[in-house]
Amino acid sequence: MNLTKRIFQLTALFAFFSLASCSTDIEPYEGGIPPSNQTDNSNPTNPSTTSVFKADFDGQTFTANTTQAIVNSNYMSITGTKTTGEFFQITIPGVAVGTYTMHSPTTSAMPFGLLYSPGSGNVPFLATDDQTGPFASFPSYVDTSEIVITNIDQVNKRIVGTFKFTGARFVGTSGTSIETKVFTSGVFNLPFTNDVPAPAGNSFTAKLNGNNFVPTNISGIKMSGMISLIGRRGNVENIGVVVQDNVTAGTTVNFTAFSSDARGQYVLNSTPQGVFGGDGTVTVTFHDTIAKRIKGTFSFHATSFFDPAVFDITAGTFDITYM
Structure with missing residues (x-):
């Protein structure tokens, strides 16, 4: 099986797991922030009533229109999506305040995951270990992944943190060249649930x-x-x-x-x-x-x-x- 298929399987893992874990979105508002929560935008890493998911890349700022977050005893999963179909997916094999990287020790079966998808029909940019991952043989790929969870408010059900990473994807189907993209200044301050039941009657x-x-x-x-x-x-x-x-x-x-x-x-x-x-x-x-x-x-x-x-x-x- 070629490297392209391997990347497909890794990507599908995060995408399918995210969707299987949570089946709801926050209703979209202009700027991705509900009107009643448009406060404290100057400091989105401060636990407050702000709801935001954004990141910088290619000289622009991605601001999600819809978001979803799951925090339970096994993992944390966070997704930010724009109306264009672009989305970020973050999966963390732990449930604690702290810093997470590709090399963080964990006893969880859940993999550490960071990816950005340009939208339907596009191959996503995936962060992997630059020593053992599928991009390890390419000198141009350097893992910069870091997720910092600054607050998990179990009373008000909010999660707050920052993230950055370098994503890569194969160019063509030969697996001989890659394209990279650097994502910086990622922040999120979102309500979360432990799990979301599906609508009745399914x-x-x-x-x-x-x-x-x-x-x-x-x-x-x-x-x-x-x-x-x-x-x-x-x-x-x-x-x-x-x-x-x-x-x-x-x-x-x-x-x-x-x-x-x-x-x-x-x-x-x-x-x-x-x-x-x-x-x-x-x-x-x-x-x-x-x-x-x-x-x-x-x-x-x-x-x-x-x-x-x-x-x-x-x-x-x-x-x-x-x-």
């Missing part, structure tokens, strides 16, 4: 290697031109299907791990070794874009670059109101 069923997969949380979210439909069992393990947000009823898509119009993935755990994806089929039988309700069936054969295990996902169905 259903998601499947068989995993012939055995019933019964999710404890079902979610659907529209982002960057795609709809992710996920059934999660426990904190991490999940089966997910992604389709285009303009897909119409009666459409059947045959997909691979690299398809842009549909994908399927099984996440066993929160490590690169635990992400499996591959060839399959999804059929949409109903889609109401106004009510944001979608129904269909799916199946796929999931494999991984890191693990010889094979997982067959069969008899999959979904009937979900997405957000």
Whole structure:
């Protein structure tokens, strides 16, 4: 398997895990800050009522229109998205005030993750260890990743911190050259939840290697031109299907791990070794874009670059109101 596919799997891990962990967004307001909370913008690292997610790169400041944050006993996950479809995803394998880098010791199965996606159809910029990661052989890549959590307010449910990193992505499919982008002055001051229940009335069923997969949380979210439909069992393990947000009823898509119009993935755990994806089929039988309700069936054969295990996902169905 080539390096491009390896990057795809690493990226998919963070994207799928984020969506499986949280299925809600703060309602978008101008500037990304609710009117009742437009205070203390001069010091966004100070715990207050400010809600903000921003970062600098390419001579401009990215300011999120919608955000989501999860803080529980296993990990912290933070996402900031613009209406253009651009988004940042931060995943932290710890739940404490302090500084986190690629080399921070951790006992969590959750990987340290920082990525920026220019939007649907674009390869994201991913931060990795410059000694052992997929970009380690390129002298031009120097890891500058740092996340500083300055406050976790468990009473008012707010998380505050700063971040920076250098992201990279492969140019073309040969894996012989990379493009880098430096992100600085990242700040966030956001409300968080421990987990978010999906809207009532959703259903998601499947068989995993012939055995019933019964999710404890079902979610659907529209982002960057795609709809992710996920059934999660426990904190991490999940089966997910992604389709285009303009897909119409009666459409059947045959997909691979690299398809842009549909994908399927099984996440066993929160490590690169635990992400499996591959060839399959999804059929949409109903889609109401106004009510944001979608129904269909799916199946796929999931494999991984890191693990010889094979997982067959069969008899999959979904009937979900997405957000």
